[in-house]
Amino acid sequence: MTNLLAIFFGMALINNMVLVKFLGLCPFFGVSKNLKSALSMGVAVLLVMLVASAVTWPIYHLLLVSYNVEFMETVIFILVIASLVQIIEMTIKRTNLSLYNALGIYLPLITTNCAVLGITFININQQYNFLESLVAAFGAGVGFSLVLAIMSGIRERLDLADVPKAFAGAPIAFITAMFLGLSFMAFAGMI
């Protein structure tokens, strides 16, 4: 149990997807303009990360390893994630239209989101078992959503701030990300 908690907090706070591993930077800078879209993106990524981890783990350990074709992992994983995103999108559209309207436009973007493919590689590299992979994916998704939500709050205030002309837009967003990363460093002593 402590092990699972360590993985969860390690993924969510200490080795944060965005601030430490630089995965999912496109949505981090693209979608974090207001809180609502940031949270929708966060939830969509969390969902896909969980499902992707749950599906790729057995594929790797039961299929690829037993046939000695581990080198196929890159090709297989990206195809699995691309089809998964399609299936999730269709399922949500059929079952919950209001959720689809909220998440819909973000789902296709997630296929090429490195955070999702990244977490599946991390699960394999760290040799997590099935349960640990799921916890790692959940932690990574929570960490991603958290940082996206914080960033959106800061950027809403930043729009009103008097930023030097050369820094307006992307540069100040990067500098903000640096300060966010610095403050997340405080979590490093947690485990």
Added chain:
Amino acid sequence: MMHAWLKNLAKGIIRANPTFILLLGLCPTLAVSTSLDNAVGMTGAVLFVLFAANLIVSLLRNIIPERVRIPTFIVIIATLVTIVDLVLQGFSPALSKSLGIYIPLIVVNCIILGRAEAFASKNSVANSIADALGVGLGFGWAIFLISLIRQVLGTGALEIFGIHLFTIPGFSATPAAIFMLPMGAFLVIGLLLALFRWLGVIEGD
């Protein structure tokens, strides 16, 4: 003919630079830019995948059915990335280890899929090659510059593939270690972007 080719080549290096202008493919740029070795390794990997992907996609552009083109591009790119991954593991295990998951993650690098979809699927082979080389070199000098700054400020010295170039006396004992941390990457790219805008090299928002 030659003029158009050169124009396609030059475009990606400065005017449509993937890193500083389009802000694409930032994951590897920021994550591995802690040493010049990493920068060279990552540039080599991206340049190869970009070049081969653009070449193959432009050769097959009239054969690939419109509706399945994106999955096809992804499979082509993923195959090329697997090749790079295996070659690096075989010939340079140290580099492969330090680039880590960022090599397989080239698959989802928006630069490569973006060039395949936006350029190679619509243009001739020669122009697609020019485009790939230009964008690859544009990516290369950007990651090289960021790595240079981070390595010099973060370690107080500069070395590339074991060759020691220089050490800053006094500074190397207590370097600004933040530049080697992930936050240093955000700081460096933020300041560089602002500098380029201030100089007027690129336009602001």
